[in-house]
Amino acid sequence: MSRIKNPPPANIVIFGGKGDLAWRKLIPAFYNLYIGGFLPKNFAIYGVHYEKQDEKWYESYMLEGINTFSRSGKAKPKEWKAFAQNLYYFEGDFTADDTFRRLGETLDANDKKWRNRAVRLFYYSVSPKFIDDISIGLSKYDLAANVSLDRIVVEKPFGSDLQSAKDLNKLLLAKFKEKQIYRIDHYLGKETVQNLMAFRFANIFFESLWNHNYIEHVQITVAENIGVGSRGNYYETAGALRDMIQNHLFQLLCVTAMEPPVTTDAEEIRNKKVDVLKAVRPFNKDNIQSNAIRGQYGEGKVNGKTQQAYRKEKNVNPKSDVETYAALKLYIDNWRWQGVPFYLRTGKSLQKASSVIAIQFKQVPLCVFKPNAIPDRRPNQLIISIQPEMETTLVFQAKEPGVEMKIKPVEMDFTYHDNYDTAVPEAYETLLLDVLEGDAALFMRADQVEQAWKVVMPVIDNWAATTEKFPNYNAGSWGPKAADELIKADGFDWILLPEAKQPAIKKKTKK
Structure with a gap:
């Protein structure tokens, strides 16, 4: 699929924005998309976490993650400075109404500043126990009410058995439409x-x-x-x-x-x-x-x-x-x-x-x-x-x-x-860009x-x-x-390497 030219502005919210996944994968992926010219001109990334943290500390911590894990190596000062101007720490408890009220006000203010209703990407980089609370908060304050522009990204594990997967799908589909839900598998x-x-x-x-x-x-x-x-x-x-x-x-x-x-x-x-x-x-x-x-x-x-x-x-x-x-x-x-x-x-x-x-x-x-x-x-x-x-x-x-x-x-x-x-881009770069563009081909459906x-x-x-x-x-x-x-038992051997030392395949003995 061809990439969208001149993509619309984007508000990106990472619940668990101080966590290991955000540090090792998500922020480095967004940074590489930025320096590659794939993010829109107007965008903002909010890392939501319950602890009180200094904004400068958060920027420094995320820079450390990029310098350690990014495929592009250490960030160039000029590019990092430009990217960091769009990166924010957002203190908030996932279970508190006030978090979602303030978050809604922030996203609405961006839409007004950019004179355009931005795409909203909400990434659940959290323990499964918080999925319910976050979904209720987003729904209660209409943060993801635009079916065409608002997207929910859910990390695995997606359930622990068939019944829990059904329950989780039921929970999400009670608050959002299927086309908004991106169940991510980085493979x-x-x-x-x-x-x-x-x-x-x-x-x-x-x-x-x-x-x-x-x-x-x-x-x-x-x-x-x-x-x-x-x-x-x-x-x-x-x-x-x-x-x-x-x-x-x-x-x-x-x-x-x-x-x-x-x-x-x-x-x-x-x-x-x-x-x-x-x-x-x-x-x-x-x-x-x-x-x-x-x-x-x-x-x-x-x-x-x-x-x-x-x-x-x-x-x-x-x-x-x-x-x-x-x-x-x-x-x-x-x-x-x-x-x-x-x-x-x-x-x-x-x-x-x-x-x-x-x-x-x-x-x-x-x-x-x-x-x-x-x-x-x-x-x-x-x-x-x-x-x-x-x-x-x-x-x-x-x-x-x-x-x-x-x-x-x-x-x-x-x-x-x-x-x-x-x-070669990292898997998360490809998948996050697909979410921003609304392409769900590489994501699991319920x-x-x-x-x-x-x-x-x-x-x-x-x-x-x-x-x-x-x-x-x-x-x-x-x-x-x-x-x-x-x-x-079927006459085969496990295959890993196509080397001459690989054992010859024996004749199959039974189906």
Whole structure:
């Protein structure tokens, strides 16, 4: 979608404006949008927090965040001075009427000064317990009454199960219209994820093969090499399935498996994503044990450093049964994907941080070459690395130079670093600009959130009712043995790197 020229003025309000997300991500993102020329001429950013703070202290603190985390490096004094003139600290209790009364007066005064009704972006960078109070305050004082110009951005977690997600949607939709609500998942703002749609729908040779006739299976991996750190309180109520698979990995699943949209209209794209989740074959008591694996890390070494067991992390129950690793095998029951297994996995304290979508194609129907000519009959693979590398690799067979017919896997790479001089924007930059422009294509709709919860609830309920012997994998490994057995049972191996040392794919033994 083309960016709007001469965008209207904008009032940006960050509830939790002194918090870690604002410091590390939001303010650096807005700053980069500003120096890139994407913010309107007239704008104001208000960081709302209950503590009394000096305005100069707030500016200094946010500058520290930009200098530490911004992709553009340390702020240039002239650019920072110009940006900081539009940055304000707003003292206010989220639960107090006076906060919203004063905030309304401030935003109205800006509209009058700019002689234009500004876009209003309200970012909920807060604990879920404050969503109700903030929504009531905004509604009571008509701060977000303009359906076309006023937007609400809600961070995950969006509910902790299906019922809480329904309750949260009901709460928000009682105060705002669906088109005003932007449920943000930063994974969809990543450049490589967006490029997957370009690969699929702008190139006939990819999309022509993108179905069960040619694809044998699909893997989606989001691996982290760090433990839970200081997030023990949160993780004890979430776990890997809720924290990562229900949102991040399902978003990647939807982009990978969706049908081609008719247009790039936000609702058209979101309809196609919801269709994917509706087509996921339901889990039941007969297939959960064989298709859903969980794990929890014990002590080990990651990058040469000792990592303590999850149960010894801060604010974690010493007998915790919370999973830090989850792997699912899914089927999407529609014409395009019938019979193609999708393997999803994520975990903490794994050997390497890596986010990868791997498409493995079927073998050629008849290999005319002798076994000694093609010792590694690896199928073609399309490997899309989201992070830390940003590259797409196509693995195919080719003849080695020489007088003999010797065939081996080779790689064709597309990397951002080698092909573009332009700096890659952070995910939050892309998504925040979309909110300002009213483009919801990369944001979750209420029905998509609820459908994602419907898929995982049987697994959540089953795991809550059964016990697992934890810990069952060492920190610094690739997870529990059962996860390897899950995929090996179908004759496959987990794919991370398209390197020659990658194990050859064995012949599939069963569907």
